[in-house]
Amino acid sequence: MNSPALLELKGIEKRYGTRGGGSVAALLSRVGRRAVADEVHAVREVDLSVRPGEVVGLVGESGCGKSSLGRIAAGIARPSAGEIHFRGANVDSLDRAGRRAYGLGVQMVFQNPYASLNPRIRVGDAIGEAARVHGLVAKADLGDHVAQLMRKVGLDPAYAGRLPHQFSGGQRQRIVIARALSVQPTLLVCDEAVAALDVSVQAQVLNLFMSLRDEMKLGYLFISHNLAVVERMADRVLIMYLGRIVESAPARDLFLRPSHPYTRALLNEVPSLDGGTRVYIPIKGELPSPMNPPTGCAFHPRCPQAMPVCSRESPALVEIAKGHRRACHLDAA
Amino acid sequence: MSATDRQHEAVLSVRGLKTWFATREGTVRSVDGVDLDLAKGEILGLVGESGSGKSVTGFSIMGLVDKPGRVVEGQIFLGASDLLAQSPEQLRSLRGRKLALIFQDPMMTLNPVLSVGTQMVEAVTAHEKVSKKEARARALQSLVRVGIPAPEKRLDAYPHELSGGMRQRVSIAIALLHQPEVIIADEPTTALDVTIQGQILYEIRRLCRESSTALLWITHDLAVVAGLADRVAVMYAGRIVESAPTRALIERPRHPYTAGLIGAVPRIGQAHGERLTQIPGSSPNPLEVRTGCAFAPRCSRAQEKCRSAEPEVTSPSPGVSWRCWFPLEQTA
Numbered sequence: 001m002n003s004p005a006l007l008e009l010k011g012i013e014k015r016y017g018t019r020g021g022g023s024v025a026a027l028l029s030r031v032g033r034r035a036v037a038d039e040v041h042a043v044r045e046v047d048l049s050v051r052p053g054e055v056v057g058l059v060g061e062s063g064c065g066k067s068s069l070g071r072i073a074a075g076i077a078r079p080s081a082g083e084i085h086f087r088g089a090n091v092d093s094l095d096r097a098g099r100r101a102y103g104l105g106v107q108m109v110f111q112n113p114y115a116s117l118n119p120r121i122r123v124g125d126a127i128g129e130a131a132r133v134h135g136l137v138a139k140a141d142l143g144d145h146v147a148q149l150m151r152k153v154g155l156d157p158a159y160a161g162r163l164p165h166q167f168s169g170g171q172r173q174r175i176v177i178a179r180a181l182s183v184q185p186t187l188l189v190c191d192e193a194v195a196a197l198d199v200s201v202q203a204q205v206l207n208l209f210m211s212l213r214d215e216m217k218l219g220y221l222f223i224s225h226n227l228a229v230v231e232r233m234a235d236r237v238l239i240m241y242l243g244r245i246v247e248s249a250p251a252r253d254l255f256l257r258p259s260h261p262y263t264r265a266l267l268n269e270v271p272s273l274d275g276g277t278r279v280y281i282p283i284k285g286e287l288p289s290p291m292n293p294p295t296g297c298a299f300h301p302r303c304p305q306a307m308p309v310c311s312r313e314s315p316a317l318v319e320i321a322k323g324h325r326r327a328c329h330l331d332a333a
Numbered sequence: 334m335s336a337t338d339r340q341h342e343a344v345l346s347v348r349g350l351k352t353w354f355a356t357r358e359g360t361v362r363s364v365d366g367v368d369l370d371l372a373k374g375e376i377l378g379l380v381g382e383s384g385s386g387k388s389v390t391g392f393s394i395m396g397l398v399d400k401p402g403r404v405v406e407g408q409i410f411l412g413a414s415d416l417l418a419q420s421p422e423q424l425r426s427l428r429g430r431k432l433a434l435i436f437q438d439p440m441m442t443l444n445p446v447l448s449v450g451t452q453m454v455e456a457v458t459a460h461e462k463v464s465k466k467e468a469r470a471r472a473l474q475s476l477v478r479v480g481i482p483a484p485e486k487r488l489d490a491y492p493h494e495l496s497g498g499m500r501q502r503v504s505i506a507i508a509l510l511h512q513p514e515v516i517i518a519d520e521p522t523t524a525l526d527v528t529i530q531g532q533i534l535y536e537i538r539r540l541c542r543e544s545s546t547a548l549l550w551i552t553h554d555l556a557v558v559a560g561l562a563d564r565v566a567v568m569y570a571g572r573i574v575e576s577a578p579t580r581a582l583i584e585r586p587r588h589p590y591t592a593g594l595i596g597a598v599p600r601i602g603q604a605h606g607e608r609l610t611q612i613p614g615s616s617p618n619p620l621e622v623r624t625g626c627a628f629a630p631r632c633s634r635a636q637e638k639c640r641s642a643e644p645e646v647t648s649p650s651p652g653v654s655w656r657c658w659f660p661l662e663q664t665a
Contacts, residue, residue, distance in 0.1 A: 198382040203597035203609035269531035271556040
């Protein structure tokens with residue numbers, strides 16, 4: 001695949017200030033001094049690209065910055081530094097029309113379909129609203145447009161007049177997907193989009209994602225903590241730890257030849273149907289606080305193979321095989 | 334083996350349990366005839382999707398079903414005593430001592446305004462006449478057992494000062510305080526990250542093995558119990574539709590619903606991009622009064638008989654059973 005990237009993020013940083021001492025800071029600024037702000041550095045030096053029709057999986061534990069990165073990719077959060085290119089153009093230099101094309105072209109599906117729908121808006125209206133507002137369909141065709149979208153995601157168009165509470169969780173997630181598709185996006189950012197669903201419903205929604213990709217050449221940034229789900233969906237996988245990408249590779253490579261000790265540990269932890277009662281060799285400890293990250297490689301306090309250098313120097317993300325990048329001081333195997 | 338024999342062997346034995354909820358729309362039969370046995374030291378995985386009645390089963394055993402819910406029928410034996418025949422006082426003395434519960438959300442167990450030590454000491458002295466000092470020593474010992482680093486410091490910590498994984502460890506430590514005969518764990522790792530889940534699964538299995546505690550592990554995730562449980566019972570619409578030793582159940586499911594669930598779980602190492610087997614439709618409306626098998630509308634093998642008559646339990650050997658008129662053939 002040599003097609004140009006649909007969406008490209010370069011050197012993305014995201015910092016959140018914690019405003020614990022707001023009044024203190026205000027007082028200090030009045031006397032001409034600045035308080036040392038506590039801040040969370042949620043995303044560090046991340047590069048990421050998604051090509052048309054490509055599924056990029058983004059995996060990490062809670063607090064690793066994957067959702068922040070997803071929101072930045074979808075344009076609903078601003079990065080603290082870095083550039084976003086949509087179809088080759090920097091989104092900061094886009095004109096009004098270009099900005100709108102980016103806004104509509106990248107849509108987001110969230111984890112909780114209960115929180116994503118207004119309980120008082122009929123689902124047909126929810127699905128059709130954006131297309132109507134943006135003038136993508138003529139008013140007379142709106143009903144057909146909505147019906148077509150509902151059929152596409154496996155819902156009966158006869159239910160367009162119902163309210164969200166009349167649907168199950170899986171059906172609501174389909175409604176949210178139909179709504180995202182209504183503005184003909186080219187990229188869906190799915191943030192734990194199947195995590196809240198029962199397994200049998202999860203399978204239905206994953207299958208839906210895969211057929212939409214085939215039919216509409218949709219690209220995905222698929223954020224999940226579930227490696228098995230990501231393996232099924234993704235062409236390329238990025239593993240994130242405490243704000244940084246620690247490994248990225250084509251999905252096959254990553255699962256066959258995981259290289260970063262964190263990736264290996266994650267793969268080891270995934271509960272699996274196979275192999276009988278397992279011997280768990282859990283990795284030690286917990287994700288450190290992003291407010292006070294460890295020095296050097298952020299994973300070193302939990303790493304079974306940590307060396308002295310790991311606590312001093314942060315390893316760079318370098319290519320260890322074709323398309324396979326890793327940030328680790330160990331010799332590449 | 335007759336039912337009475339098994340009751341003597343089992344530390345926990347549930348017979349014909351029915352827990353219904355009277356709602357304005359009608360009666361919800363959340364648990365509608367559940368039988369299960371838990372032997373000493375056995376780990377049983379109770380698997381089902383939301384609304385299948387798995388949690389209500391656990392709550393019924395604990396005697397924690399609140400109005401409008403009510404256990405309308407059945408027996409729950411802990412050893413020789415029928416829990417449903419106990420007075421509230423007797424039940425209270427059993428709960429926490431012989432029977433412990435771990436919730437999905439540790440904040441259901443932990444009081445946010447008391448330090449960990451205070452609530453653990455309370456849990457000890459509620460059942461045993463010991464000095465505060467001794468109770469504190471017991472609490473400390475329990476924290477050590479579940480692998481909490483710097484346990485002495487944690488005793489003085491408040492729940493909000495601990496991470497989610499640590500809080501769950503504390504609630505497990507509380508469950509273990511009195512070395513209960515049975516622990517009921519309701520999705521205790523669902524809200525945790527995989528690495529922390531791995532740690533807790535490992536710890537809990539070790540602890541149960543060490544002390545021969547029987548464990549009923551309630552979860553929606555078949556993959557979690559695959560690596561943990563000795564035996565698995567699958568619940569659908571208020572009933573156990575299949576039960577078997579873990580490997581046998583996963584490798585040779587007899588009930589089409591079990592087979593569907595197994596097919597729906599994405600597994601690492603399977604073909605990328607391939608569609609998952611999906612069970613069509615969704616769980617039945619619990620308010621509907623059904624005739625026949627509850628799974629029939631979603632089942633590819635369903636025939637006329639399935640829609641008209643409720644399948645009976647087939648149990649070729651103890652601990653193995655299914656409720657299906659047309660079970661899948663045993664291959665290999």
